[in-house]
Amino acid sequence: xxxxxxxxxxxxxxxxxxxxxxxxxxxxxxxxxxxxxxxxxxxxxxxxxxxxxxxxxxxxxxxxxxxxxxxxxxxxxxxxxxxxxxxxxxxxxxxxxxxxxxxxxxxxxxxxxxxxxxxxxxxxxxxxxxxxxxxxxxxxxxxxxxxxxxxxxxxxxxxxxxxxxxxxxxxxxxxxxxxxxxxxxxxxxxxxxxxxxxxxxxxxxxxxxxxxxxxxxxxxxxxxxxxxxxxxxxxxxxxxxxxxxxxxxxxxxxxxxxxxxxxxxxxxxxxxxxxxxxxxxxxxxxxxxxxxxxxxxxxxxxxxxxxxxxxxxxxxxxxxxxxxxxxxxxxxxxxxxxxxxxxxxxxxxxxxxxxxx
Numbered sequence: 001x002x003x004x005x006x007x008x009x010x011x012x013x014x015x016x017x018x019x020x021x022x023x024x025x026x027x028x029x030x031x032x033x034x035x036x037x038x039x040x041x042x043x044x045x046x047x048x049x050x051x052x053x054x055x056x057x058x059x060x061x062x063x064x065x066x067x068x069x070x071x072x073x074x075x076x077x078x079x080x081x082x083x084x085x086x087x088x089x090x091x092x093x094x095x096x097x098x099x100x101x102x103x104x105x106x107x108x109x110x111x112x113x114x115x116x117x118x119x120x121x122x123x124x125x126x127x128x129x130x131x132x133x134x135x136x137x138x139x140x141x142x143x144x145x146x147x148x149x150x151x152x153x154x155x156x157x158x159x160x161x162x163x164x165x166x167x168x169x170x171x172x173x174x175x176x177x178x179x180x181x182x183x184x185x186x187x188x189x190x191x192x193x194x195x196x197x198x199x200x201x202x203x204x205x206x207x208x209x210x211x212x213x214x215x216x217x218x219x220x221x222x223x224x225x226x227x228x229x230x231x232x233x234x235x236x237x238x239x240x241x242x243x244x245x246x247x248x249x250x251x252x253x254x255x256x257x258x259x260x261x262x263x264x265x266x267x268x269x270x271x272x273x274x275x276x277x278x279x280x281x282x283x284x285x286x287x288x289x290x291x292x293x294x295x296x297x298x299x300x301x302x303x304x305x306x307x308x309x310x311x312x313x314x315x316x317x318x319x320x321x322x323x324x325x326x327x328x329x330x331x332x333x334x335x336x337x338x339x340x341x342x343x344x345x346x347x348x349x350x351x352x353x354x355x356x357x
Contacts, residue, residue, distance in 0.1 A: 006065070007032035007190050008053060008158060013062035015048055015214075022048040023059070024214040030207070033188040035181065037201035040211035041237070046194045047162060049211070053192065054081050054160050066158065079158070082151035086163040089147065090135040096122075096146050097131040103154040121149040124183070141172040148183070159184075161193035165200065177204050198238055202226065210234050228344075232261075232337040239265045242310060247336070249306040252283050252348040256336055262345075263335040264310055271301045271312040272328045273319050283349035284328035289321055305329055 006029030015023035022045050030036050038046035051057040052064055055076025063070045071079055090099050100118045109117070122128050125145040135143055144164060151159060164180070165173045181204050184191050195201050201208050202222040210217045210225065210233075218230040229235035236243065247262035248255050256262075272284065287303040287310075299314045301321060312329070314321070321327055333346045 006030060007067055008192070009063075009065040010049065010052070010059075011063045011065060013049075013052065013059045013064070015052065015057065015059050022214050023052070026062070026214075026216055028209055028216060028219060030190060030192060032190050034206045035184040035191045035193070035204065037205035037208045038192060038194045038211060039196070039198060039201040039208050040217075041196060043213075044211040045214040046196075046209075046211045048214075050160050050162055050192060050194050053158070054083055055079050080156050082154070082156035082159045084144075084147050084151045084159070084161040084164050086166045090143060090150070092135055094134070095131060096127065096133050096135075096138070099135070099146060100149045100153050102150060107154055117153055118149075121152060124152075125149045126179075139172070140168045141176055144168060144176060145179075148180075152187070152189075157190065159189050159191040161191065163194055163196070165195075165197075173200075180204060202238075210237065212237070229335065229342050231340060232342060235263050235335045235337060235342050239267075240311065241265050241335075242308065244306075244308050244310075244334070246306055246308075247334070250331060250334075251285055253331075253334070253345055254348065256345075257338060259338070261337045263337060264308075264331065266300065266311045266313045268333050269310060269312045269329055269331045271303060271314055271321065272330070273321055274326065274328060276319060276328075280330040280349065281328065283347065284330040286326055287329045289323050289325045289327055292321070292323060301327075303327060303329055 008030040010026045010028045013023050013026040014021065026049060038049055040046045048057060052059055055071070055074065059072065064072055066079060091102065094102070097118055100121055101114045104114045104117060122131065125148055127142060127145050127149070130138065130142065138146065165176055168176060177200060205222060207220060208222055208225055209219045212233050218225055218234045225234060225238050229238060235241065241263045244262040244264055247253065247260055285305060287305040289301060290304050290309060291302040293300040293302070297316070299316060301312050301314050303310055303312065310329070331347055332350065333344055336343045336345050
């Protein structure tokens with residue numbers, strides 16, 4: 001997400017609401033044609049960033065740049081923005097056809113041009129045949145597709161989506177995620193969407209910008225953020241992370257300072273039945289199974305180790321374990337947080353075994 005390739009940029013942007021600072025020296029650069037997620041907890045400043053790009057809010061200092069031009073004083077309607085809201089915001093008393101045509105009529109487009117564009121968009125979003133229906137006659141997924149078509153109708157340069165799937169039930173949400181990604185790839189339109197759902201961001205976005213308390217914590221591809229968190233907040237926020245205070249009690253890890261905190265994710269450890277594991281048996285530790293959660297394709301096994309309740313994923317094809325059973329746990333790696341620094345620590349026995357191999 002380099003500076004030179006930025007189609008949409010925020011440069012040293014600050015935004016206050018009274019005494020509350022919603023954006024703190026925000027610097028982001030979004031390349032043309034990318035689908036980028038603004039990800040963070042509630043109140044982290046992600047929606048404020050979206051609204052400033054849209055021209056619905058004005059920064060108190062700093063610049064909003066689109067295609068190399070500072071647009072701070074350019075009205076939202078002149079920025080070439082399409083906006084999709086969480087609540088669809090379709091006009092209830094207009095048909096699907098009229099909803100999609102709305103932006104084109106505002107631009108004084110001709111009847112034939114409108115008809116062609118609406119027909120083209122209905123096909124694009126998979127809603128052919130629904131032209132005469134009203135929003136109340138559509139499913140949640142259909143409404144969001146129509147909202148998407150309405151935003152795209154005037155050919156915007158940038159598409160902004162505010163929690164676009166929040167009001168839709170889980171199964172349809174999964175379908176719409178895949179659909180949105182395919183649409184954006186096909187249209188090659190620069191798109192920015194706000195979400196607090198990391199699964200959504202990781203699955204859909206080309207790049208993710210993580211916000212926290214008005215600051216940008218880290219920006220990069222989903223893989224970069226997942227594998228190499230730059231700050232303690234990102235290490236805790238991305239992945240199903242569990243903090244571990246008494247890190248030095250875990251076997252085969254180099255000792256760390258007294259203020260260090262370790263972060264463990266389910267994929268960082270394996271649970272084995274007694275006698276099942278051969279490769280790491282000398283380095284595994286005994287733990288007791290406290291809970292087993294069926295996740296459909298796998299089991300989440302929760303074990304108590306050195307006073308910490310840790311989660312591991314186990315295949316449903318592996319020999320079954322039971323609550324109360326003593327099992328062996330092997331920890332491959334962990335994140336170590338020291339002040340503002342994050343490091344990845346590997347189990348020492350992995351180094352030794354790789355030498356043997």
